[in-house]
Amino acid sequence: MFPEGSRSAVTLWRSAADFLSSAAQGLCGVVRRWAGRREPWLSPLVYHSADQNDRRVRATTPKARAGEPASTVGIMPMRGSSRPAATQSSRLPVPSFPQAHLSNGLVVALLSAVLVAIPSAAWSAGDGTLQLHFMDVGQGDGAILIAPDGETILFDDGVRGECDRPLSYLRQLGIDHIDYHIASHYHADHIGCATEVVQAFPLRHEAFDRGGNYSSKTFTEYVEAVGDHRQTATDHTEIVLDTASTTPVVVDIVALNGNGVPTTNENDLSLVALIHFNGFTAEMGGDLSGIRTDNYEDIETSVAPKVGPIDVYKVHHHGSRYSSNPTWLTVTHPQVAVLSMGDDNRYGHPTIECLARLHQVVRRVYWTEKGAGVPPDSAYDVVGGTIIVHVRPGTHKFTVTCSANAVEDTFTVGAGVEHVVLGGNETQERMPSTAIAIHHYYIESASQVIAEPRRDNRNRK
Numbered sequence: 001m002f003p004e005g006s007r008s009a010v011t012l013w014r015s016a017a018d019f020l021s022s023a024a025q026g027l028c029g030v031v032r033r034w035a036g037r038r039e040p041w042l043s044p045l046v047y048h049s050a051d052q053n054d055r056r057v058r059a060t061t062p063k064a065r066a067g068e069p070a071s072t073v074g075i076m077p078m079r080g081s082s083r084p085a086a087t088q089s090s091r092l093p094v095p096s097f098p099q100a101h102l103s104n105g106l107v108v109a110l111l112s113a114v115l116v117a118i119p120s121a122a123w124s125a126g127d128g129t130l131q132l133h134f135m136d137v138g139q140g141d142g143a144i145l146i147a148p149d150g151e152t153i154l155f156d157d158g159v160r161g162e163c164d165r166p167l168s169y170l171r172q173l174g175i176d177h178i179d180y181h182i183a184s185h186y187h188a189d190h191i192g193c194a195t196e197v198v199q200a201f202p203l204r205h206e207a208f209d210r211g212g213n214y215s216s217k218t219f220t221e222y223v224e225a226v227g228d229h230r231q232t233a234t235d236h237t238e239i240v241l242d243t244a245s246t247t248p249v250v251v252d253i254v255a256l257n258g259n260g261v262p263t264t265n266e267n268d269l270s271l272v273a274l275i276h277f278n279g280f281t282a283e284m285g286g287d288l289s290g291i292r293t294d295n296y297e298d299i300e301t302s303v304a305p306k307v308g309p310i311d312v313y314k315v316h317h318h319g320s321r322y323s324s325n326p327t328w329l330t331v332t333h334p335q336v337a338v339l340s341m342g343d344d345n346r347y348g349h350p351t352i353e354c355l356a357r358l359h360q361v362v363r364r365v366y367w368t369e370k371g372a373g374v375p376p377d378s379a380y381d382v383v384g385g386t387i388i389v390h391v392r393p394g395t396h397k398f399t400v401t402c403s404a405n406a407v408e409d410t411f412t413v414g415a416g417v418e419h420v421v422l423g424g425n426e427t428q429e430r431m432p433s434t435a436i437a438i439h440h441y442y443i444e445s446a447s448q449v450i451a452e453p454r455r456d457n458r459n460r461k
């Protein structure tokens with residue numbers, strides 16, 4: 001709707017969206033009370049009331065003390081069931097709004113107008129689809145998953161000193177708490193807003209992380225913010241949302257702490273989580289490294305077989321040249337990549353090396369901002385602010401929309417995956433054609449990759 005890079009226009013749009021969102025929520029409350037029950041045409045506006053008593057999570061048990069690895073895997077009732085909040089309905093509070101002065105017809109007319117005017121980002125919890133919002137938090141990561149019945153997982157929470165961004169977006173979504181927090185690693189561009197976010201949106205259940213310690217003020221504040229919710233993940237930790245549904249959302253943590261590769265680099269230690277829903281898979285791996293240097297180890301290559309084909313890839317390390325190696329992309333072969341980074345970042349993200357490799361494989365790369373590296377290529381790249389993925393159960397489709405423009409792309413879940421039976425076990429493999437091209441690119445450019453100045457090789461982002 002607005003030209004890329006038109007920040008003032010985008011800001012104006014966001015302000016308008018905030019205003020309309022507030023108005024819509026008020027109207028939503030009026031209509032909800034007027035309707036008295038949920039109607040299909042109101043489904044995007046009415047929050048599901050999940051059966052909280054049936055919530056279970058398969059996770060590490062017994063609970064590991066923070067900083068220590070847990071060893072066994074099992075099924076247990078939610079730890080949070082002992083918390084008062086965990087037994088409450090997930091229905092959100094209805095905003096107060098003077099309803100007596102509006103006729104039903106006027107409400108419907110106004111509501112329809114607002115619905116047309118507001119981007120899909122403004123609608124939120126429990127709309128029957130899986131929602132994955134890659135928030136535009138600047139030079140860092142912060143993404144919120146909203147399950148079809150309304151439970152939420154926050155994957156990283158934004159950049160220290162820029163917490164208004166995730167806070168305002170989460171408010172705009174209309175959520176009032178976070179069910180789970182997953183920290184990819186301990187850099188300030190990933191857990192920089194833990195205090196602010198947990199204060200504004202109380203955490204109901206676990207805050208999973210890689211355990212251990214890290215010497216920084218941000219880390220100390222994160223530990224204080226999540227308190228006794230903190231739990232060390234293992235590579236068998238599994239969180240299940242919507243357990244009563246025939247299509248639950250399953251989040252598997254498949255790797256962390258270098259996946260067996262000796263390293264102390266905080267990026268290398270990133271936790272890798274897979275989101276599974278009705279055949280759809282997304283991967284969230286923080287700032288995982290994929291090319292060995294003096295500072296980094298190649299972790300991606302050993303993690304790739306644990307991941308397999310995916311639909312959506314949160315590009316590791318904001319498009320660093322040391323992320324997204326050819327083996328990783330060949331094995332995971334994502335359809336869609338999401339680059340989360342900020343304008344004018346001092347790391348030169350996204351890099352031409354990473355982008356060139358991504359373009360060999362993915363159909364689209366969605367950027368939260370323009371960054372400060374290679375410019376977007378309109379054949380592949382969309383700069384869109386917050387990037388929103390919707391997976392609609394039963395359709396085998398997912399859509400990608402953006403907060404800052406009118407793009408709406410539709411993809412088929414699992415497209416390009418070949419089902420292969422090997423030794424009686426079904427596995428999935430992507431078409432190999434582009435993988436060969438990537439390999440060639442890698443060989444030709446390898447010396448260039450190593451020789452170039454390491455603009456993004458500072459162990460802080």
Ligand SMILES: [Zn+2]
Nearest residue numbers: 140189287461
């Ligand atoms: Zn980072």
